[in-house]
Amino acid sequence: MVRIQRNADGFLPLDAYAALGNGRYVALSGADGSIDSWCVPSIDSPPLFDRLLDARNGGCFSITPVEPFEVARRYRDDSNVLETEFVTASGRAKLVESHNSGSAGRLPWAELARRFEGIEGSIRFDIRIVFGRRDDSISPYCSTIGGRDLFHAGRMLGLLLHGTSVVIDERADEGIRAHLTVRAGECETxxxxxxxxxxxxxxxIEDIDARIDTSDAAWREWTANSRYDGPYRSLLIRNARAPKFLLYSPSGAIAAAATTSLPEQIGGNKGTDLSKDSKAKLRRDG
Known part of the structure; x- marks a missing residue:
């Protein structure tokens, strides 16, 4: 177990992130429960969440304990489904995260699933969704249709889906704030x-929850096809699964990186979706 803390500028250490992917896009999940990078619906799309580049104004999907906490993280055995265990003074809970696939393979839509499982006591989590503005080139906003929270970000449309345990505290154009209390034996996705x-x-939401385990089974099936049975097999397989995040399944191409790239030159716009603050920092640091 380790204690996770952002620095004075609001950034996490890079080694506090883990990747989630499914052959079309990749998200980076921080150990504090915040998705800080997600280019969607494709790996080369502008980011919906970009807090990784701009801690102050960037977009994120965070679900973080309100109390001080420690965490332990691991990928499931033979899988790219990620598990994070949160421990606070009042309880213990597990977060299971997956970029879901279906029984027939990759889904036609993007589906980022996060399941919370109560283990001991209870933990209250603050939930926050803030949408990236792509260097102030778009103005995201939220609306409610049929009791569901719909967001608009450029040409992107999305929904926040959840069960009855999630309480929405605020809806605004900037995003959504909510909270969730997870108790021992309870599960919420x-x-x-x-x-x-x-x-x-x-x-x-029940179908989304079930697809977490469907995706886990698909990763295990892929891993089982490995014929290598020599020394350090688990390490080799773990390193083989990592590049799978960068395989863009519609074309078979391998992406150079899972995140939006830095600009080709300081202050330039080519190859980046950095915020103004991030560009200014690059200029200062030269």
Missing amino acids: LAVVAGEDEPLVVPP
Whole structure:
């Protein structure tokens, strides 16, 4: 168990992030429960969440304990489904995260699922969704349709889906604030479903939850195809699964990186979606 803390500028250490992917896009999940980078619906799309680049004004999807906490993280055996265990003075809970696939493979839409499982006592989590503004080139906003929270970010449409235990505290154009209390033996799943220039799918949260385990089974099946049985097999397989995040399944190409890149030159816009604050910092640090 380790204690996770952001620095004075609001950034996490880079080694506090773990990747989530499914062959179309990659998200970076911080050990404090915050998704700080997600380019969606494709790995080369502008970011929906970009707090990794701009801690002050960037977008994120954070679910963080209100109390001081320690964490332990691991990928499930033979899988790229990620587990994070939170421990506070009042309880212990596990977060299971997956970029979901379906029984027939990659889904036509983007589905980022986050399941909370209560282990001991109870933990209250603060939930926050803030959308990236792509260097002030878009103005995201939220609306409510049929009792569901719908967000608009450029041509992107998305939904926050969850069960009845999640309490929405505030809805605003800047994003959504909510909270969730997870008790021992309880389970709650939240998800963001998103798409661009296509009809938006609204799957039941129970189906999304089930696809976490479907995705886990698919990763295990892929791992089982490895014929290597020599020394350090688990380490080799772990390192083989990591580049799978960068395989863009629609074309078979390998992406150079899982995140938006830095500019080709300081102050330039080519190859980046950095915020103004991040660009200014690059100029200062030269």
